[in-house]
Amino acid sequence: MNFPELLTVWADNPGISAAVWLVLLVTALYLARGPAHELLRAAGRLAERGLRVAARAVRHAEVRLTSRNREVLLGLAAESAERDIEREFDRVATVVSRDLAGYPALQRELSEIITKIDEDYRQSTHEPPLPPPWTEAIEAVAGIEARDPSVAHVLEDIKGSLEKSSERALAEYRKRSGERHGRLKRMLPYWRRLSGKLREVSGQISGLEERASKIDAHMGRYEGIRAADDATVRTLSSSSLTQFLIAGLVLAIATFGGIINFHLIALPMSEMVGGNSYIGPMQTADVAALVIIMVEITMGLFLMESLRITRLFPVVGALDDRKRRAMAWTAFTFLFLLAGIESALAYMRDMLAADQQALVQMLSSAGGNGAPAGAAEGGVSGEASMRWIPAVGQMLLGFILPFALTFVAIPLESFVHAARTVLGVLAVGLLRVLATLFRVGGSISRGAANVLIQAYDVVIFLPLALERLARSARDATRKPARMVEDE
Amino acid sequence: MMRRMIIAALIAGGLLAAGCSSGGHGRAVYLLMDTSGTYTKELDRANAIVNYLLGTLRTGDSLAVARIDSASFNENDIVARVTFDGQPSKANDQKRAFRNAMTDFFDNMHAAQYTDISGGLLQAGEWLDERDAAERHVLIFSDLQQELPPGHKRDFELPLKNTHVVALNVAKLRPDQVDPQRYLQRVEEWRERVERAGGTFRVVNDLSRLQGLLKTS
Numbered sequence: 001m002n003f004p005e006l007l008t009v010w011a012d013n014p015g016i017s018a019a020v021w022l023v024l025l026v027t028a029l030y031l032a033r034g035p036a037h038e039l040l041r042a043a044g045r046l047a048e049r050g051l052r053v054a055a056r057a058v059r060h061a062e063v064r065l066t067s068r069n070r071e072v073l074l075g076l077a078a079e080s081a082e083r084d085i086e087r088e089f090d091r092v093a094t095v096v097s098r099d100l101a102g103y104p105a106l107q108r109e110l111s112e113i114i115t116k117i118d119e120d121y122r123q124s125t126h127e128p129p130l131p132p133p134w135t136e137a138i139e140a141v142a143g144i145e146a147r148d149p150s151v152a153h154v155l156e157d158i159k160g161s162l163e164k165s166s167e168r169a170l171a172e173y174r175k176r177s178g179e180r181h182g183r184l185k186r187m188l189p190y191w192r193r194l195s196g197k198l199r200e201v202s203g204q205i206s207g208l209e210e211r212a213s214k215i216d217a218h219m220g221r222y223e224g225i226r227a228a229d230d231a232t233v234r235t236l237s238s239s240s241l242t243q244f245l246i247a248g249l250v251l252a253i254a255t256f257g258g259i260i261n262f263h264l265i266a267l268p269m270s271e272m273v274g275g276n277s278y279i280g281p282m283q284t285a286d287v288a289a290l291v292i293i294m295v296e297i298t299m300g301l302f303l304m305e306s307l308r309i310t311r312l313f314p315v316v317g318a319l320d321d322r323k324r325r326a327m328a329w330t331a332f333t334f335l336f337l338l339a340g341i342e343s344a345l346a347y348m349r350d351m352l353a354a355d356q357q358a359l360v361q362m363l364s365s366a367g368g369n370g371a372p373a374g375a376a377e378g379g380v381s382g383e384a385s386m387r388w389i390p391a392v393g394q395m396l397l398g399f400i401l402p403f404a405l406t407f408v409a410i411p412l413e414s415f416v417h418a419a420r421t422v423l424g425v426l427a428v429g430l431l432r433v434l435a436t437l438f439r440v441g442g443s444i445s446r447g448a449a450n451v452l453i454q455a456y457d458v459v460i461f462l463p464l465a466l467e468r469l470a471r472s473a474r475d476a477t478r479k480p481a482r483m484v485e486d487e
Numbered sequence: 488m489m490r491r492m493i494i495a496a497l498i499a500g501g502l503l504a505a506g507c508s509s510g511g512h513g514r515a516v517y518l519l520m521d522t523s524g525t526y527t528k529e530l531d532r533a534n535a536i537v538n539y540l541l542g543t544l545r546t547g548d549s550l551a552v553a554r555i556d557s558a559s560f561n562e563n564d565i566v567a568r569v570t571f572d573g574q575p576s577k578a579n580d581q582k583r584a585f586r587n588a589m590t591d592f593f594d595n596m597h598a599a600q601y602t603d604i605s606g607g608l609l610q611a612g613e614w615l616d617e618r619d620a621a622e623r624h625v626l627i628f629s630d631l632q633q634e635l636p637p638g639h640k641r642d643f644e645l646p647l648k649n650t651h652v653v654a655l656n657v658a659k660l661r662p663d664q665v666d667p668q669r670y671l672q673r674v675e676e677w678r679e680r681v682e683r684a685g686g687t688f689r690v691v692n693d694l695s696r697l698q699g700l701l702k703t704s
Contacts, residue, residue: 267575270546270573270574270575271574271575271576273573274546274572274573274574275545275546275547275573275574275575275578276512276513276546276547276572276573277573278512283512285573352575352576355575355576355579356575356579359541359542359579359582359583360542362583362586363538363541363542363582363586364538
């Protein structure tokens with residue numbers, strides 16, 4: 001029975017039949033009013049409770065996720081601080097083993113220099129000239145009266161001897177002084193060497209002091225992380241978001257570099273593997289070019305891991321130094337070979353481009369657009385002398401890009417670590433919104449049940465009005481009777 | 488666990504093997520050139536279209552050029568055909584050879600008495616079916632005025648499903664000047680016939696703008 005047949009079941013006139021249906025419906029609704037209200041109220045309560053339970057569950061998950069985010073953040077920060085401290089200690093160890101290992105030799109050298117200086121110093125001490133032993137005799141002779149010519153003659157001889165002796169003493173004194181000055185002069189380079197060595201020692205000591213102050217700063221940060229106070233967590237969160245954005249930006253730039261690299265080798269790759277085979281919707285040549293780039297990036301990652309610049313693979317970091325060095329050399333060798341291959345492919349690309357250009361010029365000179373053949377040939381010969389510039393440029397680009405892509409490992413590590421925190425924060429925000437929506441939904445469902453109850457009564461307003469009238473009439477008749485009974 | 492890994496490896500290998508096919512990719516283009524008496528003077532312009540196609544098509548694409556003459560449903564009417572090699576250098580050599588073949592054709596061409604466009608389209612459909620290309624294009628360089636020799640029947644369904652048909656340089660004939668409705672009706676009839684066959688149809692009369700000639704949407 002379809003709707004028009006139902007509409008005319010009570011009478012041929014659809015209006016009358018619809019009115020009958022309406023009366024029946026309203027009557028049924030009026031009779032079922034109590035249970036219907038109860039049903040709507042129960043449904044509202046059920047929905048509200050369900051949504052509130054869901055909100056509580058989501059809120060609980062949010063709290064757990066927040067706690068987990070905090071742990072992850074602090075764990076990462078502690079790891080980073082530990083790595084910084086370890087690196088500083090490594091540097092200190094390097095300084096100590098490199099510079100202070102040579103300290104005994106330095107000390108010996110300093111002692112030798114000091115001994116030499118001391119020796120020279122001793123030899124350069126000033127020896128005052130001895131007073132002539134016969135001065136007193138001269139004084140006695142000088143007291144004799146010089147009337148006697150023989151005395152005068154003796155005195156003249158004494159004077160001459162005295163002058164000669166003084167000249168000899170002066171010459172000797174000058175010679176000794178000259179020797180002393182010579183020795184002092186020879187001491188000068190020893191003094192300079194000594195000063196240099198002491199400056200060197202001072203520099204090493206101050207370098208160590210600098211490292212020690214850096215270790216102090218890192219330790220302070222590490223203590224803050226271990227204490228897990230809110231200020232540290234807030235600082236780490238904002239730092240993590242900054243890292244995420246910066247690393248994302250650098251990765252986007254690296255992606256563009258990868259795309260350029262891809263276009264550099266995709267065409268010549270089709271010359272090698274053919275352009276007519278496909279893997280899914282992609283040409284095999286394109287896939288091969290992508291694989292080469294991916295292998296380059298992977299080798300770059302391993303190289304960075306082996307050099308302990310990044311720590312994405314703990315297994316690599318845990319290898320002993322010899323194996324790690326071997327791995328680094330292997331990765332570098334592969335990278336070098338791949339860069340060479342890319343360079344060759346870039347050269348081949350240039351050759352193909354030249355061939356394509358020659359074809360286009362042949363086509364344009366073959367008629368159809370009126371370009372004369374001679375002009376095209378002239379253009380080719382005119383550019384021939386400069387053709388090596390783009391060829392060399394492409395080869396260089398092909399060689400450099402794989403090494404440039406190696407450094408993707410650094411922002412990738414930062415991105416992966418920061419993404420854990422940032423995604424966690426986003427998930428927490430999402431859960432918070434979800435919990436709020438559930439709570440609001442619960443309130444709305446309760447309100448909706450009340451609205452539906454009111455709407456229900458609106459539909460059956462006529463019997464309700466009649467009921468009210470009947471009740472008021474009954475009350476009116478009961479009141480006078482009661483008053484009569486009271487009287 | 489091991490079993491799961493083997494199954495996953497088998498699935499991956501199967502997908503890879505299924506993916507390593509050489510069919511269902513690239514473009515196939517069939518150019519029909521009207522060589523009837525009234526239209527041969529327009530054929531110089533077809534040179535530019537051939538050059539554009541040779542410059543645009545890539546490795547793995549296919550190209551055929553055929554003439555429309557009195558009975559075009561004929562393999563001999565295909566002037567030159569090629570599927571470009573996967574290696575770009577070889578493909579360029581093929582393009583040069585194709586260009587030379589076209590030059591020979593234009594130099595030694597004779598005007599046909601009638602114009603059997605339907606036969607040419609039937610031949611084009613068959614050739615495109617054999618190519619198994621992802622994109623199918625038929626370019627008709629003609630005034631679309633079909634004139635059949637007595638006794639020829641061409642009221643068949645064209646095999647042009649999923650084919651993009653482009654009518655190029657649809658010249659207005661002298662009677663079209665008197666009654667333009669003739670021209671419009673002629674174009675519309677071909678459109679209906681192509682679309683009924685499951686293809687798309689458009690007209691390009693401005694040959695200075697060939698860039699969008701092989702567009703599919």
